[in-house]
Amino acid sequence: MNFDLSLFLTFPIAAATETAAEESTFVLAGVLLSLVAVYAASKIGGELCARINLPPVLGELVGGVIIGISALHxxxxxxxxAAAGDSLIIRIMEATANLSPEAAQSVFATQSEVISLLAELGVIILLFEIGLESDLAELIRVGPQAAxxxxVGVVAPFAAGTAGLIFLFHIAPIPAIFAGAALTATSIGITAKVLAEIGQLSSTEGQIIIGAAVLDDILGIIVLAVVASLSKTGEIEITNVIYLIISAAVFLVGAILLGRLISPLWVGLVNSMKTRxxxxxxxxxxxxILAYIAAVIHLEAILGAFAAGLILAETDKRRELEEQVVPVADIFVPLFFVCVGAKTDLSVLNPAIPSNREGLIIALFLIGVAIVGKVITGFTLWQPGLKKLAVGVGMIPRGEVGLVFAGVGSASxxxxxxxxxxxxxxVIFTTFLAPPLLRVVFKEPATAVESASSPD
Incomplete structure (x- = not known):
């Protein structure tokens, strides 16, 4: 009897390859169902908000909450x-596509990672689009005001939040510093989307908000690095702080200066190409490329994308590029906002859970500091005719940036x-409060001026 050893040896490899291919198919199926849920939630939520004169981005956030961990799962x-059994999409696949319980966890983890990466790509494209719609000359003009x-938007809430938690609530210094650091964040993605929706992105107030939010991200990254280092080692690594400050300054200035030299070459390349x-x-x-460079030097990738948009906005291809980016943004950007909502766990609002009761009292304090600490920023400016309240309100939402602080603090x-x-x-309260409030503060002064200037 002849025994083919090669068949015996290759059988486990073939079986493993077949299993991997099967899991890959299930991952694709899970991603497709997730995209259906995301797009349905974003459109239904966005349409409902648009019909009651609220920013559609708020509907996307609410839609994410409904399909996320707080409601439909x-x-x-x-x-x-969450585990695989907590995902309704995984349970649907188990019932309809014969997904085995053994493979479910692996499929769930990979599918979730794919959606998270697509959401990150969405915010990168959003900031690139916002950069295209921004005016670099105007941003430079309002630079001192944005600074x-x-x-103020970093120092005031950080100092007030940290001191209040230590002296009023007797919380240990490191947790108090972490919570104070979370108050410094500003979600540039949420604010920029609302400003674009209400046609105020190119206004002086809008440019100040965007410029300040970009600087906020840089300062926030530095604060997060310092606090994370403090929580791990008990001491601040000065060299790391200096590195982050220098990296941020060199990247932003260098990207813009180098980009101005490269952009004519890019225009020439585009004009010489014949393909669609x-x-x-x-x-x-x-x-x-700029987003990658920003990420590898430990800045936010979105800053690189925003810088790229600013640079290309100075070319004669700006309008054409803006039109072509819109459908791409329509595909990817909703993923970001829906995922922010989906990751928001409203169970922390339940006072019936004992651990939440102390948190509710602390949360009221943090919410007050979060709002006041950002609103006052607008009133530090002395420019006549400026809607100072609008500038302050535009800095309120913490969004995904605040969740990053909470996540790092919890993990440590x-x-x-x-x-x-x-x-x-x-984070929940400021994220959902800012979009409708931003629309109100921009609309009311304009309405008052129009009423005053209209004939009797």
Whole structure:
């Protein structure tokens, strides 16, 4: 009897390959169902908000909450502590596509990672689009004002929040510093989308807000690095702080100066190309390269994308590129906002849970500091005719940036359950409050001026 050893040896490899291919198919199926849920939630939520004169981005956030961990569990993520059995999409696949319980966890983890990466790509494209719609000359003009707003918007809530938690609530210094650091954040993605929707992105107030939010991100990254270092080692690494400051300054200034030299070459390259998509794809390559550079030097990738948009906005291809980016943004950007909503756990608002009660009291304090600490930033400016309240309100939303602070603090073990819940509640409240409030503060003064100037 002849025994073919090669068949025996290759059988496990073939079986493993077949299993991997099967899991890959299930991952694709899960991603497709997740995209259906995301797009349905974003459109239904956005349409409802648009019909009651609220920013559609608020509807996308609410839609994410409904399909996320707080309600339907269609879109849940392992980072929140969810398992495969908690995902309604995984259960649907088990019932309809014969997904085995053994493979479910692996499929769930990979599918969630794909959606998270697509959401990150969405915010990168959003900031590239916002950069295209911004005016670099105007941003430079309002630069000193934006710097004042950003500095006050970081220092005031950080100092008030940290001191209040230590002296009023007797929280240990490191958790208090972490919570204070979470108050410094500003979600540039949410604010920029609302400003674009209400036609105020190119206004002086809008440019100050965007410039300040960009600086806020840089300062926030530095604060987060310092606080994370403090929680791990008990001491601040000065060299790391200096590195981050120098990296941020060199990157932003260098990217803009170098980009001005490169942009004519890019225009010439685009004009010489004959294939379809030449403008959009080469522009996205440029944006992704700057986003990559920003990420590898420990800045936010969105800053690189924003810088790329600013640079290309100075070319004669600006209008054409803006039109071509819109459908790409329509595909990817909703993923970002829906995922922010989906990751928001409203169970931390339940006072019936004992650990939440202390968190509710702390949260009320943090929410007050979060709002006042940002609103006052607008009133530090002395420019006549400026809508100072609008500038301050535009800095309120913490969004995904605040969740990053909470996530890092929780993962490091520096935050108690009640403090972590309080930070999450602060992020939820400021994220959902800012979009409708921003529309109101921009609309009311304009309406008053129009009424005053109209004939009797």
């Amino acid at each position: 269609l879109l849940v993520f392992p980072a929140s502590g 004042v707003v950003a500095t 998509g030449k403008l959009l794809l080469t522009a996205l390559c440029f944006a992704f 073990g520096a935050l108690s359950e009640s403090t972590n819940a309080a930070i999450i509640m602060m």
